[in-house]
Amino acid sequence: MLVAAASVALVGASLGVGVYYGAGDGRILAGVHLADTDLGRLSVPQASALLERFGKEFQEERITLKTADKNWEFTFGELGARLDTKKIITTAFEVGRRGSFPERLIQVWRASRHGMALREPIVLSERRLRQVVGQIARERNTPALNARIDLETGIQYPERSGLEVDIDGTAARIQAAVAARRPGIVRILERRVLPRTTLANLHQIGAVELLSTYSTLVGPESDHRTRNMMLAVRALDGAIIRPGEVFSFNATTGPKTPARGYLPAPEIADDRMVTGTGGGVCQVSSTLYNAALLAGMEVVERRAHSQFLDYIPLGRDATVYDGLIDLKLRNARAHPVVLSAQIKQSRLTVGVLGHKEDLPFPQVVVGQVEAVEPGVQNKFDPALPMGQRVIETNPKQGYRVNVYRVFFKDGVEVGRELLSRDYYRAQDEVIRVGIGGNITQRAPEGR
Numbered sequence: 001m002l003v004a005a006a007s008v009a010l011v012g013a014s015l016g017v018g019v020y021y022g023a024g025d026g027r028i029l030a031g032v033h034l035a036d037t038d039l040g041r042l043s044v045p046q047a048s049a050l051l052e053r054f055g056k057e058f059q060e061e062r063i064t065l066k067t068a069d070k071n072w073e074f075t076f077g078e079l080g081a082r083l084d085t086k087k088i089i090t091t092a093f094e095v096g097r098r099g100s101f102p103e104r105l106i107q108v109w110r111a112s113r114h115g116m117a118l119r120e121p122i123v124l125s126e127r128r129l130r131q132v133v134g135q136i137a138r139e140r141n142t143p144a145l146n147a148r149i150d151l152e153t154g155i156q157y158p159e160r161s162g163l164e165v166d167i168d169g170t171a172a173r174i175q176a177a178v179a180a181r182r183p184g185i186v187r188i189l190e191r192r193v194l195p196r197t198t199l200a201n202l203h204q205i206g207a208v209e210l211l212s213t214y215s216t217l218v219g220p221e222s223d224h225r226t227r228n229m230m231l232a233v234r235a236l237d238g239a240i241i242r243p244g245e246v247f248s249f250n251a252t253t254g255p256k257t258p259a260r261g262y263l264p265a266p267e268i269a270d271d272r273m274v275t276g277t278g279g280g281v282c283q284v285s286s287t288l289y290n291a292a293l294l295a296g297m298e299v300v301e302r303r304a305h306s307q308f309l310d311y312i313p314l315g316r317d318a319t320v321y322d323g324l325i326d327l328k329l330r331n332a333r334a335h336p337v338v339l340s341a342q343i344k345q346s347r348l349t350v351g352v353l354g355h356k357e358d359l360p361f362p363q364v365v366v367g368q369v370e371a372v373e374p375g376v377q378n379k380f381d382p383a384l385p386m387g388q389r390v391i392e393t394n395p396k397q398g399y400r401v402n403v404y405r406v407f408f409k410d411g412v413e414v415g416r417e418l419l420s421r422d423y424y425r426a427q428d429e430v431i432r433v434g435i436g437g438n439i440t441q442r443a444p445e446g447r
Helices: 004-017 017-024 044-058 085-094 101-113 126-140 169-177 198-205 222-237 249-253 282-295
Strands: 032-034 062-066 069-076 081-083 116-118 122-124 164-165 185-188 191-195 209-215 246-248 264-269 272-277 300-301 329-332 336-343 346-352 360-371 376-385 389-393 396-407 412-424 429-436
Touching: 017 116, 017 300, 032 085, 044 085, 044 198, 062 169, 085 116, 101 116, 122 169, 126 164, 169 185, 209 389, 222 249, 222 264, 222 282, 222 336, 222 346, 246 249, 282 300, 282 329, 282 336, 282 346, 282 360, 360 412, 376 389
Parallel strands: 032 116, 062 185, 376 429
Antiparallel strands: 062 069, 081 122, 164 191, 209 346, 246 329, 264 272, 300 329, 336 346, 360 396, 389 429, 396 412
């Protein structure tokens, strides 16, 4: 113990009492540095000014994101990276000031004899980084196209592979390069996306006939809603459903994300119309639902919207939402069926092709429609003059409806199936009623 105490005393003596107690003069100890930048003997304001320039230089360093045929150049700052200069100053100022007395002496000795290098604490905004990579993905991603059968001509068209940016893998590569302060080139990770259906698959099925079609009207192709529908249609087109197989709309069309090209468009959520990514896809699922009903497919899972829609008859819609609500159909036939989907001349058409068998011919019948009248809600508003009434939300009628599928053979009904009992909520009229005082114009004051 006496020897250890003597050693510490000797260290303190060798450093000089003035050097140690210099840690109390409000300056960073000599020997403390960040990379090649010396912070020793600087006051906090001086170090802050120096590190501000150092941080700007860091953010201006450039990195190139590269694919086989294109480059994108960004600064570290544009990728959401910055140096945590406050943490650097705090860490630098604590050298020789934190810990027990012997620990502080050792810190002072190390800084004066060997120098003390500080780490560069880099802060990287994961949200901003994923925005950058996601934008590149939207530009690069190309969906795979199935081999398909044209509804009008019956011609079979070959499949085409797609391309998809690996957002997670690419973001991790960029993060590693920035953390190592390694400007230069980072290669974007891309993967090939294979189609689900090939010409060989269609040839194995053999000749097929049109079992059913169903069409709905769509808006102009420039409309976000229509563009979302086109993405879903491409995923459906050419899909094969084997005998006994359960088809999932969500699994077939994939996530409705911006990185996959889906855009914000109107959709129903919480009983009201809002804007959401992928709005319009439910029209594709609803059109498919009706074509499947007419082809005699079994309904495994289907849910109606909370409000009725003008593009489809009551009780004939099928809402979907990634991870929560799906449309699932089973092929109850003895042979595979092939889906064909297209948008032409403002019309979305889904067809089901397969082998015609000696099965009853189905028709869909909507019956027992019961209207549900909307109510009236008054909302008192002190911002409106007393008694003034302003309609905030127009009323919309609701419905209860039963839907049946009726089977015919040789023109005679041979069976009837209850498909669904749906309830479309009425939308109350909402009126704001003024409860404020009378509004009078104040006379101008004299000059």
